[in-house]
Amino acid sequence: MTGIPIQHEPLGRRALRAWFDPRGRGVGLIGFAFNRISGLALFVYLFLHLMVLSTLTMGTGAWESFLQLARSPFFIVLDASLMAAVIYHGLNGVRATLVGLGLLTSKHKAMFWVVIVASALLWAYAVYLMLFVF
Amino acid sequence: MQKLVDQERAGGTWLWQALSGVGLLILLGLHMIAQHFIAQEGLRSFQDVLAYIRNPIILVLELIFLLVVTYHALVGARAVITDLGLTRQQGDTVNRILTAVGVIMVVWGFYLTWFLATRA
Numbered sequence: 001m002t003g004i005p006i007q008h009e010p011l012g013r014r015a016l017r018a019w020f021d022p023r024g025r026g027v028g029l030i031g032f033a034f035n036r037i038s039g040l041a042l043f044v045y046l047f048l049h050l051m052v053l054s055t056l057t058m059g060t061g062a063w064e065s066f067l068q069l070a071r072s073p074f075f076i077v078l079d080a081s082l083m084a085a086v087i088y089h090g091l092n093g094v095r096a097t098l099v100g101l102g103l104l105t106s107k108h109k110a111m112f113w114v115v116i117v118a119s120a121l122l123w124a125y126a127v128y129l130m131l132f133v134f
Numbered sequence: 135m136q137k138l139v140d141q142e143r144a145g146g147t148w149l150w151q152a153l154s155g156v157g158l159l160i161l162l163g164l165h166m167i168a169q170h171f172i173a174q175e176g177l178r179s180f181q182d183v184l185a186y187i188r189n190p191i192i193l194v195l196e197l198i199f200l201l202v203v204t205y206h207a208l209v210g211a212r213a214v215i216t217d218l219g220l221t222r223q224q225g226d227t228v229n230r231i232l233t234a235v236g237v238i239m240v241v242w243g244f245y246l247t248w249f250l251a252t253r254a
Contacts, residue, residue: 015218036214043207050242057249060180067177090159097152134176 027112035092038085045082076130083126088119147209154206161199168192187250200243208236 019033055062069075095111098104104111168186170176178186187193215228 036210039207039210040214043211046203046207046239050239050246053246054242056180056183057246063180063183067179070177086162090155090162093152093155094159097155100148100152129171130176134170 027109031092031095031112031115035089035096038089038092041085042082042089045085079130080123080127083130084119084123087122087126088115091115091119091122151206151209151213154202154209157202158199158206161195161202164195165199184250184253187247193247193251197244197247200240200247204236204239204243208232 019036052066055066070079092112092115095108095115098111099108169178173182187196212228212232216225220228
């Protein structure tokens with residue numbers, strides 16, 4: 001631990017520090033923090049996705065306008081960020097489930113790095129598809 | 135005794151969260167393949183969306199996907215919020231707000247699906 005005197009802080013601030021202060025933390029806690037950050041991002045995206053799909057109720061013109069916007073560089077960057085969050089959250093979720101069920105608990109650190117490498121590879125493939133195939 | 139009940143409930147919630155997460159991996163995979171990988175240029179035109187939703191298997195899968203993703207997102211958000219340290223009363227308020235958010239999302243998604251399916 002870092003020895004930072006955090007016990008007198010308000011609970012909310014202490015919880016935020018527990019998430020975002022990487023000093024003296026193991027990979028398990030860093031993985032946990034990333035999982036929650038990506039989860040919150042996906043929660044926000046879920047609303048945005050429903051909002052975007054709602055343009056379908058406005059007819060062909062509104063949907064075609066959205067499709068044009070979706071092919072802009074800004075949207076592609078957003079999509080790439082979304083893919084990173086989805087891939088990491090999914091793979092780390094599998095790791096957390098295995099550890100939570102008492103499976104491979106002694107290998108949880110190694111599994112974290114497997115998750116990071118597999119996420120990076122899958123994300124690179126997804127970005128390649130977005131940029132060069134679709 | 136209340137603590138034991140709370141712990142048992144938390145364990146059950148964790149298990150359902152894990153199971154819904156595994157389910158989402160499958161449903162999201164199917165959604166991505168059907169919606170983006172098969173579709174030309176990665177996105178469907180308006181007519182293609184209507185044709186897609188006309189398939190009853192796809193329709194059911196998309197509705198299940200909506201229910202599971204909403205459940206998973208809300209339970210996850212609740213875990214994040216309650217970790218900030220809430221009283222029981224605040225926790226109950228959070229539960230009510232998140233339940234309302236979930237109902238709105240599901241009704242919104244079902245309405246959208248119904249709207250498209252009836253025009254297909």
